[in-house]
Amino acid sequence: MIDHLVYATPDLATSTADLTTAGLTLSEGGSHVGLGTRNALADLGDGAYLEVVGPDPEQPAPEHPRPFGIDDLTAPKLLAWAVRVSDVDDVIRHAVEAGYDPGPAFPMSRRRTDGVLLEWRLTVPDISDEWRVVPFLIDWGDTPHPSDTAAKGSRLASFTVQHPRPGEITTRLTALGLRTPVEQAPRPGLVAVVRTPTGDVTLG
Secondary structure, X not given: OEEEXXXXXXXXXXXXXXXXXHOOOOEEEEEEOOOOEEEEEEEEEOOEEEEEEEEOOOOOOOOOOOHHHHHHOOOOEEEEEEEEOOOHHXXXXXXXXXXXXXXXXXXXXXXXXXXXXXXEEEEOOOOOOOOOOOOEEEEOOOOOOHHHOOEOOOEEEEEEEEEOOHHHHHHHHHHOOOOOOEEEOOOOEEEEEEEEOOEEEEEO
Protein backbone atom coordinates (compact mmCIF):
# COMPACT_ATOMS: atom_id res chain seq x y z
CA MET A 1 0.00 0.00 0.00
CA ILE A 2 1.07 3.59 -0.51
CA ASP A 3 2.64 4.91 2.66
CA HIS A 4 3.34 8.45 1.54
CA LEU A 5 4.06 10.73 -1.39
CA VAL A 6 7.13 12.96 -1.27
CA TYR A 7 6.61 16.51 -2.54
CA ALA A 8 10.08 18.05 -2.32
CA THR A 9 10.65 21.78 -2.43
CA PRO A 10 13.51 24.28 -2.23
CA ASP A 11 11.40 26.49 0.08
CA LEU A 12 9.13 24.73 2.55
CA ALA A 13 7.37 27.84 3.84
CA THR A 14 6.46 29.06 0.36
CA SER A 15 5.26 25.66 -0.85
CA THR A 16 3.22 25.10 2.30
CA ALA A 17 1.56 28.47 1.83
CA ASP A 18 0.86 27.77 -1.84
CA LEU A 19 -0.69 24.38 -1.08
CA THR A 20 -2.79 25.86 1.71
CA THR A 21 -4.09 28.50 -0.69
CA ALA A 22 -4.94 25.71 -3.15
CA GLY A 23 -7.07 24.00 -0.51
CA LEU A 24 -4.84 21.51 1.30
CA THR A 25 -4.67 21.54 5.08
CA LEU A 26 -1.15 20.79 6.32
CA SER A 27 0.25 20.20 9.78
CA GLU A 28 3.81 20.73 10.89
CA GLY A 29 5.74 17.48 10.95
CA GLY A 30 9.16 18.06 12.43
CA SER A 31 12.87 18.23 11.72
CA HIS A 32 15.18 15.56 10.36
CA VAL A 33 18.12 16.42 12.59
CA GLY A 34 21.46 16.27 10.82
CA LEU A 35 19.87 16.08 7.36
CA GLY A 36 18.98 19.76 7.18
CA THR A 37 15.32 19.19 6.35
CA ARG A 38 11.89 19.45 7.93
CA ASN A 39 8.41 18.58 6.70
CA ALA A 40 4.71 19.32 6.74
CA LEU A 41 2.06 16.62 6.40
CA ALA A 42 -1.44 16.07 5.06
CA ASP A 43 -3.44 12.91 5.65
CA LEU A 44 -4.59 11.37 2.34
CA GLY A 45 -6.85 8.68 3.77
CA ASP A 46 -6.44 4.90 3.93
CA GLY A 47 -3.24 5.22 5.97
CA ALA A 48 -1.41 7.33 3.39
CA TYR A 49 -0.13 10.88 3.70
CA LEU A 50 1.55 13.66 1.75
CA GLU A 51 4.99 14.76 2.92
CA VAL A 52 6.05 18.24 1.87
CA VAL A 53 9.78 18.34 2.62
CA GLY A 54 12.33 21.10 2.23
CA PRO A 55 15.34 22.78 3.84
CA ASP A 56 15.09 23.51 7.56
CA PRO A 57 16.25 27.11 8.12
CA GLU A 58 16.73 26.39 11.81
CA GLN A 59 19.41 23.77 11.14
CA PRO A 60 22.96 24.44 9.98
CA ALA A 61 23.85 23.34 6.47
CA PRO A 62 24.39 19.55 6.59
CA GLU A 63 27.74 17.96 5.80
CA HIS A 64 26.17 15.97 2.99
CA PRO A 65 23.59 16.89 0.34
CA ARG A 66 20.02 17.01 1.61
CA PRO A 67 17.86 13.99 0.69
CA PHE A 68 15.69 13.86 -2.44
CA GLY A 69 18.05 16.19 -4.30
CA ILE A 70 16.48 19.15 -2.51
CA ASP A 71 19.63 21.25 -2.89
CA ASP A 72 19.29 21.07 -6.68
CA LEU A 73 15.58 21.88 -6.92
CA THR A 74 14.41 25.18 -8.36
CA ALA A 75 10.69 24.38 -7.99
CA PRO A 76 8.58 21.92 -5.96
CA LYS A 77 8.15 18.46 -7.43
CA LEU A 78 6.34 15.21 -6.65
CA LEU A 79 9.64 13.42 -6.49
CA ALA A 80 9.10 10.00 -4.93
CA TRP A 81 6.71 7.64 -3.20
CA ALA A 82 7.02 5.09 -0.45
CA VAL A 83 5.35 1.73 0.10
CA ARG A 84 4.71 0.58 3.66
CA VAL A 85 5.83 -2.93 4.57
CA SER A 86 5.76 -4.84 7.85
CA ASP A 87 9.05 -6.69 7.33
CA VAL A 88 11.36 -4.67 5.11
CA ASP A 89 14.17 -7.23 5.16
CA ASP A 90 11.83 -9.96 3.94
CA VAL A 91 10.50 -7.79 1.11
CA ILE A 92 14.06 -6.90 0.07
CA ARG A 93 15.02 -10.57 0.04
CA HIS A 94 12.07 -11.54 -2.14
CA ALA A 95 12.71 -8.62 -4.50
CA VAL A 96 16.33 -9.66 -4.96
CA GLU A 97 15.22 -13.22 -5.67
CA ALA A 98 12.86 -11.80 -8.31
CA GLY A 99 15.68 -9.89 -9.98
CA TYR A 100 15.45 -6.40 -8.47
CA ASP A 101 17.64 -5.13 -5.63
CA PRO A 102 16.06 -2.15 -3.85
CA GLY A 103 19.12 -1.85 -1.62
CA PRO A 104 19.46 -2.30 2.14
CA ALA A 105 17.24 -0.64 4.73
CA PHE A 106 18.68 2.08 6.95
CA PRO A 107 17.39 3.43 10.27
CA MET A 108 16.07 6.99 10.44
CA SER A 109 14.25 9.12 12.99
CA ARG A 110 12.42 12.41 13.42
CA ARG A 111 11.10 14.15 16.50
CA ARG A 112 7.57 15.50 16.26
CA THR A 113 6.80 19.01 17.43
CA ASP A 114 5.19 17.47 20.55
CA GLY A 115 8.48 15.74 21.39
CA VAL A 116 7.51 12.21 20.33
CA LEU A 117 10.39 10.42 18.60
CA LEU A 118 9.48 8.55 15.41
CA GLU A 119 11.84 5.83 14.24
CA TRP A 120 11.69 3.80 11.05
CA ARG A 121 13.74 1.91 8.48
CA LEU A 122 13.75 2.58 4.77
CA THR A 123 15.54 1.78 1.56
CA VAL A 124 17.28 4.74 -0.06
CA PRO A 125 15.23 6.00 -3.02
CA ASP A 126 16.89 6.36 -6.40
CA ILE A 127 15.94 9.93 -7.29
CA SER A 128 17.52 9.87 -10.74
CA ASP A 129 14.97 10.98 -13.31
CA GLU A 130 15.06 7.51 -14.86
CA TRP A 131 14.15 5.46 -11.78
CA ARG A 132 12.55 7.77 -9.21
CA VAL A 133 9.10 6.43 -10.16
CA VAL A 134 10.00 3.14 -8.46
CA PRO A 135 8.97 3.41 -4.79
CA PHE A 136 11.22 3.02 -1.81
CA LEU A 137 10.24 0.76 1.08
CA ILE A 138 9.49 1.94 4.60
CA ASP A 139 8.95 -0.08 7.77
CA TRP A 140 7.58 1.86 10.74
CA GLY A 141 7.84 -0.99 13.21
CA ASP A 142 6.07 -0.03 16.44
CA THR A 143 6.40 3.73 16.03
CA PRO A 144 3.25 5.89 15.64
CA HIS A 145 2.40 6.40 11.98
CA PRO A 146 2.57 10.02 10.71
CA SER A 147 -0.88 9.79 9.11
CA ASP A 148 -2.37 9.51 12.61
CA THR A 149 -1.47 13.11 13.44
CA ALA A 150 -1.31 14.62 9.93
CA ALA A 151 -3.84 17.30 9.08
CA LYS A 152 -7.19 15.86 7.96
CA GLY A 153 -9.56 16.94 5.22
CA SER A 154 -7.90 15.68 2.02
CA ARG A 155 -8.09 12.40 0.10
CA LEU A 156 -5.91 10.88 -2.58
CA ALA A 157 -8.22 10.79 -5.60
CA SER A 158 -5.71 9.25 -8.01
CA PHE A 159 -2.03 8.42 -8.32
CA THR A 160 -0.30 7.74 -11.62
CA VAL A 161 3.14 6.33 -12.42
CA GLN A 162 4.47 7.32 -15.85
CA HIS A 163 7.49 6.12 -17.83
CA PRO A 164 8.59 5.87 -21.48
CA ARG A 165 9.34 2.16 -20.91
CA PRO A 166 6.54 1.00 -18.61
CA GLY A 167 7.52 -2.66 -18.86
CA GLU A 168 10.83 -2.03 -17.09
CA ILE A 169 9.10 -0.26 -14.22
CA THR A 170 6.39 -2.93 -14.00
CA THR A 171 9.10 -5.58 -13.62
CA ARG A 172 10.52 -3.77 -10.59
CA LEU A 173 7.11 -3.13 -9.09
CA THR A 174 6.20 -6.80 -9.48
CA ALA A 175 9.41 -7.79 -7.70
CA LEU A 176 8.27 -5.61 -4.79
CA GLY A 177 4.90 -7.35 -4.75
CA LEU A 178 3.04 -4.41 -6.29
CA ARG A 179 0.49 -4.28 -9.10
CA THR A 180 0.51 -0.53 -9.66
CA PRO A 181 -0.27 0.31 -13.31
CA VAL A 182 2.37 2.24 -15.24
CA GLU A 183 1.31 4.60 -18.02
CA GLN A 184 3.32 5.16 -21.19
CA ALA A 185 4.63 8.74 -21.21
CA PRO A 186 7.44 10.70 -22.88
CA ARG A 187 9.20 11.24 -19.52
CA PRO A 188 9.26 9.45 -16.16
CA GLY A 189 6.91 11.08 -13.71
CA LEU A 190 4.50 10.83 -10.82
CA VAL A 191 1.12 12.57 -10.79
CA ALA A 192 -1.20 12.74 -7.79
CA VAL A 193 -4.64 14.30 -7.63
CA VAL A 194 -5.58 15.27 -4.08
CA ARG A 195 -9.24 15.97 -3.34
CA THR A 196 -9.78 18.83 -0.89
CA PRO A 197 -12.96 20.50 0.42
CA THR A 198 -12.47 23.30 -2.14
CA GLY A 199 -11.52 21.20 -5.16
CA ASP A 200 -8.85 18.95 -6.62
CA VAL A 201 -5.14 19.78 -6.44
CA THR A 202 -2.78 18.15 -8.93
CA LEU A 203 0.81 17.49 -7.88
CA GLY A 204 3.45 16.44 -10.37
